[in-house]
Each structure stands twice: as structure tokens, then as C-alpha cells.
Amino acid sequence: MPETKPPPPDLAGLSLAEIAKLAEEQKLPPVESWNPAYCGESAMRIARDGTWYHEGAPIGRPAMVRLFSTILRREPDGSFVLVTPVEKLGIQVEDAPFVAVELRSEGEGAARRLAFRLNTGDLVLAGPDHPLRFERREDGAYPYLAVRRGLDALIARPVYYELANLAIAEGSTPAGLWSGGMFFPLEPAR
Structure with a gap:
């Protein structure tokens, strides 16, 4: 079995550059x-x-x-x-194998970058290789982050609220956020 490492340090104390470096080292x-x-x-x-x-x-x-x-x-x-x-x-x-439990945002508009910590301690930077998406279901929309090789993370409700607050502050139409040079609308595709 592969060697395990301790979870990375708290996102709040890291820059996005440091988070990106840690994510690459995984x-x-x-x-x-x-x-x-x-x-x-x-x-x-x-x-x-x-x-x-x-x-x-x-x-x-x-x-x-x-x-x-x-x-x-x-x-x-x-x-x-x-x-x-x-x-x-x-x-x-039952749903997705991971849950995005923490968010770190840096920058504004098209220069924004979003980093997520998963419940497993993994770090993922949203962008073209790790897009955000929403699924519409009978009981509402569910936000996900692509993690790796067909494995997704369900974005925890508090983290989704943070994303929504950032999108509201940006004022884009449709409501959404940029990360890694890609725009992600915060609603399911119709």
C-alpha cells in the first residue's frame, strides 16, 4: 500500500501558490x-x-x-x-467519494483562483483540469468539483455558501466565479 502523509497545513495560513505546490506534490x-x-x-x-x-x-x-x-x-x-x-x-x-470541506479564494474576476481541501486532506485547485459543476435533481442543485480520474467531491453546504457569497460580490451574470482561467456558473446547465 502507498505511504500516507499527515494532512497539509490549514488553508487559511497558506497562499494559493503554496497550495498549488502542495497539490502538485501529492x-x-x-x-x-x-x-x-x-x-x-x-x-x-x-x-x-x-x-x-x-x-x-x-x-x-x-x-x-x-x-x-x-x-x-x-x-x-x-x-x-x-x-x-x-x-x-x-x-x-452513496454520492461522491469526496467532500470539499474548506475553500480558499485569492484574486478577483478572471484572475481569481479557488483552492479546496477535501475531507481526506487532499488539495484541489479548481480550473480546466478540476472543473466545478452542478447537477440538477428533484430536490435541488448539487455542486461538485472534479478531483481526479472520474472521481468527484460534493461541495459541502458551508463551502457552497462561501462560493455563492463570492459570486454575489462579483456581480457577474450569470452568477459564477473564475478559477484557473475558467468561468464556472454557480447553477446547473439547462
């Missing part, structure tokens, strides 16, 4: 190149709120969750698996 195993045989279900599930469970009990060690998150992969059929070079196990994901 080394992940090449799960997309591993193709072992499917071994069955893992008895694990990721709840909508980002809590990881094993056999019905929450996994209480953040380092274990971070470790498992590095070997998580989305299959072409939309299912999720935990994969190593020698085994592949199914894992149930």
Missing part, C-alpha cells in the same frame, strides 16, 4: 494502470457526508481513510473499486 499510485481480477465486495461504503464505513462501522482513523482514498478508482461502468496491483474490490459510494 503523489498517487498509478491505479489506472492496474488491472487485477475482481475479487468481490470490500464490505466498505462511503456515505453521502464523506464518512467511510467498513462492515457498517465508521472508519475512525483519518490516516486509513486517506490511504484507502489513494487506491480508489471509478470503473467505466460508473462503479467504484479499491484497486492494488493484485486485487480489485468493489466499494459502495
Whole structure:
């Protein structure tokens, strides 16, 4: 299994340049190149709120969750698996496998950059490689951030409110924000 590192320092104390450097340094195993045989279900599930469970009990060690998150992969059929070079196990994901729990914004207008911390400690800078999007459902719109290789983060409600407040202050029509040179409307596409 890959080595785990302690979570990065608090976003509030970092510049976006420092956050970008930390995000680039995150080394992940090449799960997309591993193709072992499917071994069955893992008895694990990721709840909508980002809590990881094993056999019905929450996994209480953040380092274990971070470790498992590095070997998580989305299959072409939309299912999720935990994969190593020698085994592949199914894992149930209720919504998105990650939750964006903290936001850092720097700049204004088209020069703005948005950085997110995930519940796993990962750092993601929104932009062309990590776009923000909204899904319309019967009970409302749900905001997501593309994390990696088909894996998304649901943006937590308090973080979404921060984004909405920034967009209101910018006054763009439609309401939205720039990050990494890309404009993201804060509403679902029609």
C-alpha cells in the first residue's frame, strides 16, 4: 500500500501558490494502470457526508481513510473499486467519494483562483483540469468539483455558501466565479 502523509497545513495560513505546490506534490499510485481480477465486495461504503464505513462501522482513523482514498478508482461502468496491483474490490459510494470541506479564494474576476481541501486532506485547485459543476435533481442543485480520474467531491453546504457569497460580490451574470482561467456558473446547465 502507498505511504500516507499527515494532512497539509490549514488553508487559511497558506497562499494559493503554496497550495498549488502542495497539490502538485501529492503523489498517487498509478491505479489506472492496474488491472487485477475482481475479487468481490470490500464490505466498505462511503456515505453521502464523506464518512467511510467498513462492515457498517465508521472508519475512525483519518490516516486509513486517506490511504484507502489513494487506491480508489471509478470503473467505466460508473462503479467504484479499491484497486492494488493484485486485487480489485468493489466499494459502495452513496454520492461522491469526496467532500470539499474548506475553500480558499485569492484574486478577483478572471484572475481569481479557488483552492479546496477535501475531507481526506487532499488539495484541489479548481480550473480546466478540476472543473466545478452542478447537477440538477428533484430536490435541488448539487455542486461538485472534479478531483481526479472520474472521481468527484460534493461541495459541502458551508463551502457552497462561501462560493455563492463570492459570486454575489462579483456581480457577474450569470452568477459564477473564475478559477484557473475558467468561468464556472454557480447553477446547473439547462
